[in-house]
Amino acid sequence: MPELVQTFRFRVRLTRSAAPGRTAAPPPDIPRPPSAAGAPGPAAAAPGAADAAPDRLGDGGFQECAGLALEADVREYLQGGANDEAVRRIGRVRLQPIVLKRGMLIAADGGSADTGLWDWLHGMVAGGAPVPRYDGDVEVLDPAGERVVAHWTFVRGLPLKITGPTLNARTGEIAVEELHIAHEGLRLERTP
Numbered sequence: 001m002p003e004l005v006q007t008f009r010f011r012v013r014l015t016r017s018a019a020p021g022r023t024a025a026p027p028p029d030i031p032r033p034p035s036a037a038g039a040p041g042p043a044a045a046a047p048g049a050a051d052a053a054p055d056r057l058g059d060g061g062f063q064e065c066a067g068l069a070l071e072a073d074v075r076e077y078l079q080g081g082a083n084d085e086a087v088r089r090i091g092r093v094r095l096q097p098i099v100l101k102r103g104m105l106i107a108a109d110g111g112s113a114d115t116g117l118w119d120w121l122h123g124m125v126a127g128g129a130p131v132p133r134y135d136g137d138v139e140v141l142d143p144a145g146e147r148v149v150a151h152w153t154f155v156r157g158l159p160l161k162i163t164g165p166t167l168n169a170r171t172g173e174i175a176v177e178e179l180h181i182a183h184e185g186l187r188l189e190r191t192p
Contacts, residue, residue, distance in 0.1 A: 009141045014057040017133040017156050057116040062103030065138055067096040068152050097160055100179040121159040133157060148191045154183040
């Protein structure tokens with residue numbers, strides 16, 4: 001009898017992409033803002049110096065994940081004289097953005113909410129080019145949270161949108177309401 005997972009948990013992990021992409025250049029660093037303790041940030045650094053981007057933006061839990069989909073573009077070619085048939089050929093694959101809702105990433109070393117996601121998007125908006133890319137793992141766990149039942153990986157992700165919560169003291173909302181990540185490839189991996 002096949003196992004049906006009716007309720008499940010999933011976790012998300014973002015790690016710096018080692019894949020250089022088409023440019024064959026290494027991924028760039030994310031400039032980090034000054035810390036609350038007053039440590040100098042990139043603006044105060046020497047010209048040409050940049051703080052290293054984190055290798056991991058953290059691990060997190062979200063209540064909803066969408067976009068684990070691939071869609072093939074099928075082209076139809078009509079042949080003269082064959083009015084009752086069409087030849088179909090495979091075209092490009094369309095990738096949907098990964099959409100994570102109602103959750104947050106915690107810094108890899110633990111502690112409070114990490115600003116790495118916001119720094120990543122702000123760096124892109126500020127014109128920092130090329131934009132650092134991150135690979136991601138989405139792991140679905142069994143209801144007890146002990147065993148991985150499905151594992152998706154995506155590569156060379158870019159932030160499309162980050163939405164914070166509507167702050168309401170009565171509800172105690174969480175730090176990230178919605179996160180959209182564009183990527184360059186998605187794969188369902190075998191789990192042990």
